[in-house]
Amino acid sequence: MAYEVLDRIIDSADELRAGADESERLGRLSDGVAKQLRRSGIIRLLQRKKYDGYEAHPREFAETVMKAASIYGSAGWIGGIVGVHPWQLAFADPKVQDEVLGGDTDTWxxxxxxxxxxxxxxxxxxxxxxxxxxxxxxxxxxxxxxxxxxxxxxxxxxxxxxxxxxxxxxxxxxxxxxxxxxxxxxxxxxxxxxxxxxxxxxxxxxRSAEVIDGTAAKEYGVTETLYKMPWSTMFPLGITAATIGICEGVLAAGVDYQRERVGAAGTKIKDDPYVLHSLGEAAAEIDAARQQLLSNVDRIFDLVDAGKEIDFETRATARRNQIRSAWRAVRAADEIFDHSGGNALRMDNPLQRFWRDAHAGIHHAIHVTSTTYHAAALASLGVEVPAGPLRVMI
CATH class of the missing domain: 2.40.110.10 (Butyryl-CoA Dehydrogenase, subunit A, domain 2)
Structure with missing residues (x-):
């Protein structure tokens, strides 16, 4: 069951954290961190059961990616991005599915x-x-x-x-x-x-257009709801889940750091109402971002499962909400970091790594607000959105 993967991620938290420094030096996941991710099964969450996958609900995938990212950002990012590729492979030509996974179902x-x-x-x-x-x-x-x-x-x-x-x-x-x-x-x-x-x-x-509009899945007779989900919902899901998970890492590291901290004026942070207000508000925003992303994918899944057509306006609204949840979480992470004093900048403080990773996550192309917000607003007004940039990744 998919929850077992989440449990294995939690159980491997110490190993994932311990491998972070080496991964940073290497500029890639260390072999040890990659091994832990393989053992967890996170990359097989969206994989077909035929190839030892879990065919998990997208919510379960997102929740697991968030947890991994809250432990070590880069590990969660790989779980979110590499983990979505078996989903698309599930509605590729069966011949290439066998080539990729037929010999080793842990092939990334x-x-x-x-x-x-x-x-x-x-x-x-x-x-x-x-x-x-x-x-x-x-x-x-x-x-x-x-x-x-x-x-x-x-x-x-x-x-x-x-x-x-x-x-x-x-x-x-x-x-x-x-x-x-x-x-x-x-x-x-x-x-x-x-x-x-x-x-x-x-x-x-x-053909990318057939992947986007769902024709590719229909061509090979895919019947599972999971593999009929819109590409514009599924591909961004892992990336945004990782970004929000990293912000949850900012929150956890920030709370841990502030627990015994004394501010520049000699006041314990526990007694500083301004920092506490900021911390409380940021925590609520990060949780709201999490719930927005999860409820968003739940809604699309339920529509697909009911046999409903997912039109452009619905896809655009889902993308708008997905993007907004990421920005909401990162702006809240900024509040936590900005109220953590100068020692938060030190490289031996895990808070700074989570903060850097969160900002890297928001720079991914799927988190660009302009065209998607524009397209979603036009669609809500009943305006036909023209082909071109406004429809890219929607």
């Missing part, structure tokens, strides 16, 4: 989905060339999902653009070492990926 898959490459049509598939940033957890993955644009024979993207999600084995791409030197989420190892003229057979290619 990386991404990113941004169209960093051009795929030229050839007999039997495509030839792909490109470079992608932000491939989280990629050192521990043996397959990868990459976003690409269909191109002409000269390698120029066709217009209007046609997006693809292509699936490659580790032998067909290069991880660029030393391409992840950042201020936050250092342990995620979100390195660059390079592909040079690799052949991608047709069965390893998914």
């Amino acid at each position: 898959q990386a991404s990113p989905y941004m169209p960093g490459g051009v795929a030229i049509p050839v007999e039997g598939g495509f030839r792909l060339t490109g470079r992608w940033q932000f491939s989280s957890g990629t050192d521990h993955c043996d397959w990868i999902f990459l976003g690409a644009m269909v191109g002409d024979s000269e390698g120029k993207p066709l217009m209007p653009p046609t997006g693809l999600h292509v699936i490659l084995p580790r032998a067909d791409y290069e991880i660029v070492e030393d391409s992840w030197d950042v201020v936050g989420l250092r342990g995620t190892g979100s390195k660059d990926i390079v592909v040079t003229d690799s052949f991608i057979p047709e069965y390893r290619v998914m």
